[in-house]
Amino acid sequence: MNVHDFSATDITGKECRLSDFAGKLLLIVNTASKCGLTPQYQGLEALYQRFGDDLVILGFPCNQFGGQEPGTEAEIASFCDLNYKVSFPLFAKIEVNGENAHPLYKYLTHDLPGILGTEAIKWNFTKFLIDRSGKPIARYAPMTTPDEIAKDIETAIQG
Incomplete structure (x- = not known):
């Protein structure tokens, strides 16, 4: 089993x-629009560019942490684009913990x-780096900035 076996x-x-x-390579991130770490969207977009x-960065909005992603999918998409x-x-809101956690998580x-x-x-903003074959290779804490992950991405690209 690997990440490629899932859908969302x-x-x-x-x-x-x-x-x-x-x-x-994939960088899978649970995101939120009203979190102190929300500015990481800027760094994630910079990595993507x-x-x-x-x-490919895959953003999974989640409202399980302090209710910091209360909006609808349309509101989330608009917020991410405008700001x-x-x-x-970006994906529909999911749960990442508990019995209702998305199977991917x-x-x-x-x-x-x-x-x-x-x-x-x-x-919010826990990150997973996935190799080209769909195997998870690294997990990063919420406070780890996208810029700090760049070297690991470069290494994985060189393979």
Whole structure:
């Protein structure tokens, strides 16, 4: 099993197979519009522009942390476009923890647990780097900035 075995509903309501991204690195991020870390959207977009031939960023809005993503999908998409000119794929709101967690996140957190082996996502903007074959290769804490991940992306691109 790998990330390419999953699908998710995009921000416009269309079902998207993650296998469509086979052959590219993925950076999967749970996002929120009203979080102190929301400005990371700017850094994520910069990574997407810089490595776009090799990297796709997938943003998964989630309202499980402090109710910091209360909007509808249309509101989220508008916020991301107006404030950060986000052009990478965004998805419909999901849960990342608990029994209603999206299957993709159940897989990611099991395959790459966090500190002390915890599978739970701690906060918005937890990031997972996925190799070209769909295998998770790194998990990053919410406070890890997109810029700090750039070297790992470069290394993965060189393969």
